Amino acid sequence: xxxxxxxxxxxxxxxxxxxxxxxxxxxxxxxxxxxxxxxxxxxxxxxxxxxxxxxxxxxxxxxxxxxxxxxxxxxxxxxxxxxxxxxxxxxxxxxxxxxxxxxxxxxxxxxxxxxxxxxxxxxxxxxxxxxxxxxxxxxxxxxxxxxxxxxxxxxxxxxxxxxxxxxxxxxxxxxxxxxxxxxxxxxxxxxxxxxxxxxxxxxxxxxxxxxxxxxxxxxxxxxxxxxxxxxxxxxxxxxxxxxxxx
Amino acid sequence: xxxxxxxxxxxxxxxxxxxxxxxxxxxxxxxxxxxxxxxxxxxxxxxxxxxxxxxxxxxxxxxxxxxxxxxxxxxxxxxxxxxxxxxxxxxxxxxxxxxxxxxxxxxxxxxxxxxxxxxxxxxxxxxxxxxxxxxxxxxxxxxxxxxxxxxxxxxxxxxxxxxxxxxxxxxxxxxxxxxxxxxxxxxxxxxxxxxxxxxxxxxxxxxxxxxxxxxxxxxxxxxxxxxxxxxxxxxxxxxxxxxxxxxxxxxxxxxxxxxxxxxxxxxxxxxxxxxxxxxxxxxxxxxxxxxxxxxxxxxxxxxxxxxxxxxxxxxxxxxxxxxxxxxxxxxxxxxxxxxxxxxxxxxxxxxxxxxxxxxxxxxxxxxxxxxxxxxxxxxxxxxxxxxxxxxxxxxxxxxxxxxxxxxxxxxxxxxxxxxxxxxx
Numbered sequence: 001x002x003x004x005x006x007x008x009x010x011x012x013x014x015x016x017x018x019x020x021x022x023x024x025x026x027x028x029x030x031x032x033x034x035x036x037x038x039x040x041x042x043x044x045x046x047x048x049x050x051x052x053x054x055x056x057x058x059x060x061x062x063x064x065x066x067x068x069x070x071x072x073x074x075x076x077x078x079x080x081x082x083x084x085x086x087x088x089x090x091x092x093x094x095x096x097x098x099x100x101x102x103x104x105x106x107x108x109x110x111x112x113x114x115x116x117x118x119x120x121x122x123x124x125x126x127x128x129x130x131x132x133x134x135x136x137x138x139x140x141x142x143x144x145x146x147x148x149x150x151x152x153x154x155x156x157x158x159x160x161x162x163x164x165x166x167x168x169x170x171x172x173x174x175x176x177x178x179x180x181x182x183x184x185x186x187x188x189x190x191x192x193x194x195x196x197x198x199x200x201x202x203x204x205x206x207x208x209x210x211x212x213x214x215x216x217x218x219x220x221x222x223x224x225x226x227x228x229x230x231x232x233x234x235x236x237x238x239x240x241x242x243x244x245x246x
Numbered sequence: 247x248x249x250x251x252x253x254x255x256x257x258x259x260x261x262x263x264x265x266x267x268x269x270x271x272x273x274x275x276x277x278x279x280x281x282x283x284x285x286x287x288x289x290x291x292x293x294x295x296x297x298x299x300x301x302x303x304x305x306x307x308x309x310x311x312x313x314x315x316x317x318x319x320x321x322x323x324x325x326x327x328x329x330x331x332x333x334x335x336x337x338x339x340x341x342x343x344x345x346x347x348x349x350x351x352x353x354x355x356x357x358x359x360x361x362x363x364x365x366x367x368x369x370x371x372x373x374x375x376x377x378x379x380x381x382x383x384x385x386x387x388x389x390x391x392x393x394x395x396x397x398x399x400x401x402x403x404x405x406x407x408x409x410x411x412x413x414x415x416x417x418x419x420x421x422x423x424x425x426x427x428x429x430x431x432x433x434x435x436x437x438x439x440x441x442x443x444x445x446x447x448x449x450x451x452x453x454x455x456x457x458x459x460x461x462x463x464x465x466x467x468x469x470x471x472x473x474x475x476x477x478x479x480x481x482x483x484x485x486x487x488x489x490x491x492x493x494x495x496x497x498x499x500x501x502x503x504x505x506x507x508x509x510x511x512x513x514x515x516x517x518x519x520x521x522x523x524x525x526x527x528x529x530x531x532x533x534x535x536x537x538x539x540x541x542x543x544x545x546x547x548x549x550x551x552x553x554x555x556x557x558x559x560x561x562x563x564x565x566x567x568x569x570x571x572x573x574x575x576x577x578x579x580x581x582x583x584x585x586x587x588x589x590x591x592x593x594x595x596x597x598x599x600x601x602x603x604x605x606x607x608x609x610x611x612x613x614x615x616x617x618x619x620x621x622x623x624x625x626x627x628x629x630x631x632x633x634x635x636x637x638x639x640x641x642x643x644x645x646x647x648x649x650x651x652x653x654x655x656x657x658x659x660x661x662x663x664x665x666x667x668x669x670x
Binding site for chain 1: 264581
């Protein structure tokens with residue numbers, strides 16, 4: 001259990017999301033209430049159509065709820081304008097995508113600096129280098145995505161998510177495009193970030209990934225079907241052991 | 247409070263520095279994109295290239311001719327007008343009496359037109375000029391008075407011009423243009439000697455300063471003699487004497503023209519409503535004539551430029567739309583890491599402007615080359631690319647970028663981040 005005095009980072013109150021598809025209205029989320037505290041390591045699972053993508057979009061401020069409210073670090077972000085949402089995405093949320101989404105023809109360093117460019121953060125280069133160091137890619141800073149392996153690309157993406165010191169890291173199937181060994185390495189980075197105090201939410205359909213998290217939320221038909229806290233599965237490879245020890 | 251006021255300039259500086267940095271970043275991204283799609287970029291900017299090339303070339307050429315003509319006409323004075331006997335083509339052979347313009351008319355103009363400073367009859371003929379064993383054929387012989395030199399700004403620089411006494415007496419004296427020296431194979435020692443003009447012998451009083459040639463017409467190939475002498479040699483010209491009249495200053499050219507018109511119509515008893523039997527050509531209107539040519543050239547230029555800018559602009563718009571579609575995921579990512587609509591709009595607009603300006607720069611280059619090629623022609627006037635035509639060309643191309651980049655940039659800006667990220 002998380003200690004009672006831990007700060008609430010995310011609070012969803014009775015959130016609904018409806019889409020109009022042609023003449024039909026799809027009810028993607030049907031009243032979800034949820035709160036996630038600081039330094040939680042959460043997996044969101046569910047079959048396709050369960051509403052987990054919608055949930056991730058709303059948590060990531062990429063979309064707003066049709067009904068209900070969303071408090072992010074105590075601020076109500078459920079009715080903000082597009083440009084305010086963009087600002088929140090840029091400063092409070094770090095995204096990690098299945099397909100990495102790095103800018104081609106742009107160095108790893110510049111990719112990591114991208115969110116800071118929009119937020120007009122100072123000391124971009126120093127911060128970006130620090131973020132690259134945390135994912136162990138200092139020596140690849142000047143490489144372009146086409147010179148990096150899949151695992152390295154995802155590490156650059158994680159560095160990009162970290163650079164702004166966000167409230168939450170939101171990872172959407174972060175290992176989906178990687179082989180299992182590389183996927184383990186990426187998860188090891190998340191494990192160690194969690195150890196350092198980062199709040200992490202991973203959207204996945206892989207039980208193996210979910211097993212490494214401390215809390216698993218399962219969605220079904222737009223509702224939370226289960227919300228369980230667990231002791232994470234023991235590390236299975238040396239890299240992860242090292243990360244856990246660290 | 248004071249602290250806040252003091253901090254304000256610092257914040258302003260920081261904000262503007264960051265805007266500058268971001269613009270720099272956008273321009274850099276634009277160059278990366280252009281470089282990544284080299285072939286496509288060059289092809290799409292073709293319209294812009296053509297437009298700017300035409301701007302540079304045409305403006306330079308028209309400018310060159312304009313300056314040349316202005317300088318030339320200024321050199322010959324712009325305050326004078328030439329009056330010729332003339333019947334409008336439509337009236338010819340319709341019972342109008344024979345057109346005359348004689349010395350008595352000119353004398354009347356001289357005494358009655360108060361806005362005129364100087365006047366000279368101008369009897370033009372061509373004759374053979376001979377000296378020693380050399381002859382030069384078809385030499386223009388100008389029969390004038392001593393006032394001609396002041397009116398045309400055409401003076402002697404060796405010896406002297408003939409004076410009023412020579413004119414009154416119809417003396418057989420002349421001044422030679424510099425080209426005659428070559429044609430007659432002699433030097434300045436010809437002053438004081440005699441040349442044969444037609445059937446008469448003329449004392450050479452002086453040599454005219456060199457004027458060079460205008461549009462291939464050698465101004466120095468001329469001989470000037472008193473008009474009275476001209477009329478003795480060519481008596482059939484007595485009733486057809488054109489004249490040159492100089493207004494007292496540039497502001498009185500119009501009124502002087504009106505005075506001449508009134509005096510001549512009165513003397514020729516032309517009824518109201520009847521056309522003039524003479525024609526007054528004002529030299530300052532030659533400039534205006536050229537201005538007309540310049541305006542036509544400008545119009546044609548505007549036509550070419552607007553069509554090619556339109557075509558170029560549509561090309562740019564097209565390629566930018568393709569680019570937006572190709573980079574939808576990139577747009578989604580940029581939005582998810584904090585890019586606002588206006589950031590995306592600025593980015594793509596910058597790209598369109600950079601692309602167009604790049605085309606404009608190529609156009610400026612071509613314009614330089616074409617202008618310098620034209621300048622190589624031996625009969626060509628002096629031309630050079632004016633800096634304002636470069637500014638105009640670059641400005642127009644950048645403007646095209648803004649106008650035609652707006653639709654694609656807007657399309658990119660309003661993309662929903664989720665849809666953009668999911669784009670295949």
